[in-house]
Amino acid sequence: MIQKPPSRRTFLGMGLAAPLILKMSPALATPEEMQAAIATFTGGAPVTEGRVTLTIPLLVQNGNAVPLTVEAESPMTEADHVKTIGIFNEVNPLPETVYFHFTPASGIAKTQTRIRLNGDQFVHAVAQMSDGSFWSAKTNVIVTAPACREA
Amino acid sequence: MTTMINVPETAAKGEIVEVKVLISHPMETGFRIGMDGARVPRDILHALVATYNGVEVYRVDIRPSVSANPFFAFHLRAEESGEVVIAWTNETGQTFAETRPITVT
Numbered sequence: 001m002i003q004k005p006p007s008r009r010t011f012l013g014m015g016l017a018a019p020l021i022l023k024m025s026p027a028l029a030t031p032e033e034m035q036a037a038i039a040t041f042t043g044g045a046p047v048t049e050g051r052v053t054l055t056i057p058l059l060v061q062n063g064n065a066v067p068l069t070v071e072a073e074s075p076m077t078e079a080d081h082v083k084t085i086g087i088f089n090e091v092n093p094l095p096e097t098v099y100f101h102f103t104p105a106s107g108i109a110k111t112q113t114r115i116r117l118n119g120d121q122f123v124h125a126v127a128q129m130s131d132g133s134f135w136s137a138k139t140n141v142i143v144t145a146p147a148c149r150e151a
Numbered sequence: 152m153t154t155m156i157n158v159p160e161t162a163a164k165g166e167i168v169e170v171k172v173l174i175s176h177p178m179e180t181g182f183r184i185g186m187d188g189a190r191v192p193r194d195i196l197h198a199l200v201a202t203y204n205g206v207e208v209y210r211v212d213i214r215p216s217v218s219a220n221p222f223f224a225f226h227l228r229a230e231e232s233g234e235v236v237i238a239w240t241n242e243t244g245q246t247f248a249e250t251r252p253i254t255v256t
Contacts, residue, residue: 064218064219065218065219066218076228089216092216093180093182093215094214094215094216096214096216097214097216097217098211098212098213098214098216098217099211099212099214100209100210100211100225101207101209101210101211101212102208102209103206103207103208103209105203105206105207105208105227105228105230106208106209106225106226106227106228107167107226107227107228108167108226110225110226111209111223111224111225111226112222112223112224112225113211113217113218113221113222113223113224114217114218114221114222115216115217115218116180116215116216116217116218117216
């Protein structure tokens with residue numbers, strides 16, 4: 001059977017969709033280095049999305065100082081608390097950004113800092129609980145003036 | 152090296168209070184090329200540890216991706232009067248520490 005040539009409508013549709021695919025895929029593809037860094041942190045244990053809130057402004061003007069707030073839900077008791085929250089990025093020279101360690105005496109596992117971001121990307125937060133489970137959150141960030149690019 | 156540490160002077164027993172730390176430091180990443188075309192050697196803070204009456208409440212493994220003049224805000228559960236010690240380590244392994252009192256009512 002001879003394949004029917006695409007109709008004018010589908011052809012135009014493909015033309016419109018192509019740049020979307022080209023533009024979307026690099027942003028969604030997670031660089032291997034960061035995944036490797038997360039795997040090193042978790043020791044290969046499964047990571048579930050949830051229980052972690054990562055707050056970064058969606059649009060950042062200065063990539064040299066990006067305010068970051070991260071919180072993991074936990075009763076913070078001796079039996080059940082957040083041990084570590086790791087922050088990972090996709091575009092900086094090093095995927096490991098910073099690690100925060102908490103203890104039951106912290107009260108809540110919530111912290112704030114300022115980080116450098118070298119371009120638009122997803123920033124990931126992975127929390128390790130005292131029971132050995134891992135939970136994560138990610139946030140998309142658009143950086144208008146990336147770090148590491150000053151003249 | 153200037154440092155700003157904000158620990159609430161008083162807190163109710165059991166209250167979760169916020170501590171803020173700002174350390175003046177260039178946090179040179181080691182990836183930047185200087186004016187002479189050579190790589191500027193890395194000079195970052197590597198660790199920051201906060202203890203409250205001798206018990207660790209917060210610790211950070213700092214990497215070059217942390218901004219210059221690192222800022223950290225964290226929490227601790229106020230149980231009894233005492234002191235909060237913030238200690239940090241620089242590129243050469245030197246450790247600096249600052250102590251702030253806290254009164255629990």
